[in-house]
Amino acid sequence: MLFGSRRNPAFPFSSYITVDLHSNKLQGHFPLFFISSYLDYSRNNFSSSIPTDIGDFISTESYLSLSSNNFHGAIPKSICNASGKVLDLSNNSLSGNIPQCLTQLPQLSVIDLKRNNLSGTIPDNFFNICELQTLDLSNNQIQGKFPKSLVNCSKLEVLNIGNNNIADTFPCFLMSLSTLHILVLRSNKFYGNIGCPKTSGTWPVLQIIDLAHNNFSGDMPGRMSLTWQAMVSNEDDSPTELGFFGFSYQCESQYSRICYPVYYKDAITASIKGLELDVVKILTIFTLIDYSSNKFNGSIPEEIGELKSLYVLNLSGNAFTGKIPSSFGKMRQLESLDLSKNHLSGQIPPEFANLNFLSHLNVSYNQLTGRIPTNTQLSTFPSTSFEGNKGLWGPPLTSDTAIVLPPPKLNGDEIDWNVISAEIGFTCGFGIAVGSLLFCKRWSKWYYRAMFNILFKIFPKLEHRFGNHRRHVYINQRYWRR
Template identity: 40%
Template sequence: MAMKKLYIGSLLGALLVHSLVVELAICSSNFTDQLALLSFKSSINFDPNNVLSNWTQETNFCGWAGVSCSRRSQRVTGLILRGMGLQGTISSRVGNLSFLQVLDLRNNSLHGHLTDEVGRLHYLTSLLLTNNMLEGGIPMDLHRCRMLRLIYLTKNNFNGSIPKELSTLPFLRYLALGENKLTGTIPLSFGNTSSLQRLVLQFNNIHGRIPTELGQLQNLQTISFTDNRLTGTIPPSFGNTSNLTWIDLAYNIIHGRISTELVQLPNLHTFDLSSNYLTGPIPSGLFNLSSLLHLLLGANRLNGQLREFPNNSLRLLDLSINELSGPIPSLVVRNLFISHNKFTEIPSAICNVSSVEILDLSHNSLSGVIPQCLVNFSNVLSVLDLRMNNFHGSIPTSFVEGNKLRTINLNGNQLEGKVPRSLATCRHLEVLDFGNNSINDTFPYWLETLLELQVLVFQSNKLHGPMGSSKAQLPFPKLRILDLSHNEFSGFLPTTYFKHFKAMRIINESVGLRYMGQSYYNYYNDSVTIMIKGLEIELPRILTIFTTIDLSHNKFSGEIPNVMGKLHALRFLNLSHNYLVGNIPSSFENLCSLESLDLSSNQLSGKIPSQLTSLTFLAVLNFSKNHLEGRIPRGNQFETFENSSYNGNLALCGFPLSKECEDNKTQLHPTPMLHKEDYPSFARGFSWKVVQMGYVCGMVLGLVMGYLMFLIGKPKWFVRIAK
């Protein structure tokens, strides 16, 4: 009995000792986790949201913000602090969080290197560090994290090559390394990563060929290699990867034809091969893919004619900047981009396609009359871009009520007639460009009721007459670009409009750099061709801060209104080649954003206001061929302008002209013996009196001596005296 009690006691004692040892081990491990977290906190030098404020030794670290722990052992399993604005580095002691499964520090401002100690996180499944400023190489020891499934290192500054060791991770599904500075080639060994579903390497400097081995990955769904330096052809083996839904190889140096194997992918919904060097015709089978939603083949060298295809699911077709020709087939597509080709005809069947949202047929050889039906797609059509073609006749007249047109661009055709009054129904219109046509009309004042209009271009037409006064209470409140140059407008400048150009009066720095249409579309960009600093330039995208007024080459008369000085956000102003008179308004000193000012070839007079020297952004100035006078102001930007800015103003003087001003001429210094004011009387009086006295005396003396010589009859004696 005693032995039994002794055995039970020993067993209980052993269990007690074991539990104490386990507790001590857990406490030690927990203490290690706590120290690792505190080390991470100490490496953060800016915490704008104070998310780490409760990370103190007085509280349990499992309750700290962003920290997750296992229930049983209270070990750290998750460190999730995405989008907190943290600045600093990632402490190497993070590698001591032995049970960590998720490290999510996306969307912060972390910098420095990702150390090899991360390779000690053997339970790590998700490494999410997207959108930071991390640099250096990707740690090769990451392949020791055998449980890794997700690696997101996009939008950092990682450099060097892609570690081929990552291909040995048995469970890796997503590998996203895009938007870094990676170089080298794509490791061939990735063809053995059978679990890989998404491979994203876009916006790097990776070169070489696309490995054909990737076609062996049956689970592969996404390939995104946009904007690298990849060469060679598209591997036909991709046609074996039946689960592919996304292929993005745009902006590389890929050449050759599109393989017929690639048109057999049953699940493909996005196929982007734009901006490469692809040639040949487009495989007809490509249009038969029922799952295809986005097809982008723009900016290649594809040729031939297009065939019709009955794909009702296609949302985007971009075939722009190729060498495709012939008539445009009936394409059932929502967003159609076929600009910069050699298409010649719009089929009448296009009127049966009523679901199109963006229609860009610009820069082709299309001719005939613009079909009326194109402006009747009232429910969905938002962009109608037909510029740089050969359309003639009148502009369609029946823009229906309730339409959603946001952009109408008919620039560079042969259109004539008048501006349709039904345009006033386009309440969502932001861009209206009818430039470079033969439109013969007066100014369409009814457009001033379009409250969203930002770009209005009628350059190089036959518009005439005065612009008149505004009929609306608040005309053109959002107008940023007004180009009426090269027309025949007359009368005074439209002072009433200048008073209400709200978008040109207010400098909104909080908006930042944003392009027009950026919030609406991912593919279409509004563009405009205007004169900038004396050059005709096409802006492929229009910044919302870009503002310009060009009324040059018309017949405007009268004075420049002072109210123009209130257009504080104006960047480019061209009033040249008109009949403007009077002075240059000194209120122009308030045009603090102005970069270019052209008032040449007018009849302006008076002095150049010295206040204009305060325009520190002014890069181009042209006051030539006017009647300006006086000294040219000096200081700031005025020190950089050349003679050509002032030529043709005969009364101007001073730098940079060679003509000096009157008060700069060098004065003559008087001699010590002769005063300047006495010099004229001296020259006229003293000199002529001496001459007269000498002449009279000499004549009398000569007569006397001649008389004596003949009287005594001895001329030889006289000659000897004279000698």
């Protein structure tokens, strides 16, 4: 169906309050409906720009979703005229800056602008009275610093600014937001340490933290993770789905029969079991830590093993050293573990036999040694999970035979003086001995006399052949020609 403009008299639905036309094949210009409280045009083929006066047709407490279309151009500032609840413009081709007024709407609970071509910076003017629960600006071209005023949004549950160009340090001030469930900073230009020693706040309900593909460095804090109670233990929690469900149905009045559902489901893209997956339905029991592709060093803290409700742990592509903590055996819910491309040494802890739910493991390209633990599902993983560890042996990597490591190779600028001194000593000794025989008659006479005496003692019959000449120093030339 091809829509005309909102002023087309052939389109008679200007008095509608609720409009839900999502998941169709609608195209053409974007239609508007006067004073609409619920507009859902998501998952269609609209390819125009968003009308500049769209805000004049959205009432308060509204729901607006234009996601998954082909809208282009800038976000009109008039969209700030209505203090709605949900604004979803994701999965389009919108460009330009984020309107400054957008972060100043006190009633707005969801701002979803992911997967567009937005640029500029995130407005740093969030009001003290902020009802925001979800802010998703991922997969854009946003630059600049992290907005510190976001700390005013005391109800924030989901923050996703992944896949942008933001360059800043770790936002320790967010530790004061005790409601935070999901923090995604992946694929930006964040740098420095992630420890927050001067911050007393905690994240008791944090279940997903994704810092992958940044420039974070230093040690991995262990004590901070112990405050993430949702990862330590959630046995008493019933699984619920994350998302905005502030009210299940919105009605025009107490006695009105005109009602419509208002809901929003959070979704993220995460690296799980070696694959990039879109997690659409995020249950509160799903937990993930992804610190991959950074510059973390030092040893992996033993405290990580206390995260008994952790499902996914990815520490690959860093510079971790030392042994794999044996406390990992306590993480009985762990399904995916990636420690590849580090500098870990020692053996794979036998406590890994306790990880009954582990379905993905990658410890490749480290410096691990010893036998791969047997009688566990570790032997069922592919050999690529263990490759790149010269001292590691056993099924499925090799046959059940120990590997003897060769002596370490010397670098070009290192000299083994033990070998050099032996060679120099042999050369010098040999040269002195030969030189003495050639140029010192006294030494040569003594040498031949000694050799004759030794030879005659070994072969007595030779003495009769030489006769009286056995005491001569030099051998008759005719004898040596025979």
